[in-house]
Amino acid sequence: MIPYLHVPPINLGPIHIEAFGICVALGIMLAARLLSRQAEREGLDPNPLQDYALWGVGVGVVVGHLFHLFAYHPEELSKSPFQIFKVWDGLSSFGGLIGGILAAVVFFRIRKLRFRDYADSFALGVAPGWAVARIGCFAAHDHPGVRTDFFLAVNFPGGPRHDLGMYDALFLFALSGLLYALRNSGKLRGKLLPLLSLLYACGRFFFDSLRATDLSYVDARYLGLTPAQFGCFALIAFGLYGLVKWQAPAAKATPQVGAGGGVQAQAR
Template identity: 70%
Template sequence: MIPYVDPHSLKLGPIEPFGVFVALGIFLAARIVVKQSARQGLDPNPIHDYAPWGVGAGVVSGHLVHLLFYHPEELNKSPFQIFKVWDGLSSFGGLLGGVIAAIIYFKIRKVSFAKYADAFALGVAPGWGVARIGCFVAHDHPGVRTDFFLAVNFPAIPYGGPRHDLGMYDAILLFAITGLLFALRNTGKMQNRLLHLLAIIYACGRFFFDTLRATDLNYVDARYLGLTPAQYGCILLIVYGLWGLITKRSSQTGATPASSGSVGTAR
């Protein structure tokens, strides 16, 4: 059983460990997407330019989804709670904001997002996994009580003892998916389809993990017809992933990896 570490004991002044891991995850994701874009012979400049817009939109959307769908009761604190984007974030909300920003950005730049989709998959999975370590350190996704060997020994008050820690499970899943995606990146049949594969595998795992979320604590996620907001998001991801695997053309020959210093442009 994994010992519980009080997240407040890990603070360095105003710096929260959760924020550190989120920042590291974003940095890692951006670096990998740029590197993989160059490897595929694509111009990495659109990724550099998109990154701040994607992060900004993700933070705002992540907060709004957290506030309006997961914990609408927080609006009772103050009407200004909606502007405190640092106070509560939903990863699915962040994903939604990033996707919307990408659609708008790539459309305006007249750049094909599809050409960068594999690079995004290879970066998003490990970056998201690192951010989820922050969730584990903060213990902000407690599950139901259990004696599972990977359970965290939450304190008896107020948690009631050992529980699943879904932040850790999510991180493990995302790192496993990362290994699979990198193993398949040069496979002709999977090229141009990695993002869809990521969507399906992650959504299936996340949908299951959310069935383990605690319902007996004071601060729990809202349910709608018995499902969490993330589970509805998972259904949409599965539909998107299946659609992509069925309709997207794979590249049997694939793009020739770019040699050092040789980067083409994509339009």
């Protein structure tokens, strides 16, 4: 059994930095770095991805907060009419994903870029970045599950429970390893994002079925399912469509310096 550890915040005068915020920031930085590196590896221009990062984070935070309020905890709207503007007070990771997708649709359309060319880069960056951010959820223990004697249970106050933040992080790290193994082997090129969507949706649907219902602050259910479980159906549909319909993008020619100092083109 895993002990319930409380990670104290870092106090910088009036500013209190929680472990959750640190992990989210590190996850975003890691994802942005890996996105750019993979784009360069594919012979793509990484600059649009660096510009997109601000769009994705900004829209993701806003939509993640709104999703938290209106889908998961609508009762919080009665606290104050200004609750809707407190984007730091309650975030939904699935809502953040929706925001990031919406930002990508608008951004890539404005830049007149084909998103599918960068799809593998997104998969290889988002999966490990999201895993690091989910460690913050584990540090905050804000996704308690049902009571259990499972060997990975966390000894919450009141008894051992599943900790779904930890499960999600472990699952995403495992998916990251799989995606990089496929990239290195050259398999499923151009289809890594649909694969990630399909596999993560299946895992997330199962994890959400373990969420606690016997605590005072629990997620809303609709027809017995959490909002994220409904979102998983959309991810599964996208994953199946992409795996069947998407074709590998054309290989890009990247400049290589030859032995005599001349520039040669090498297809990737």
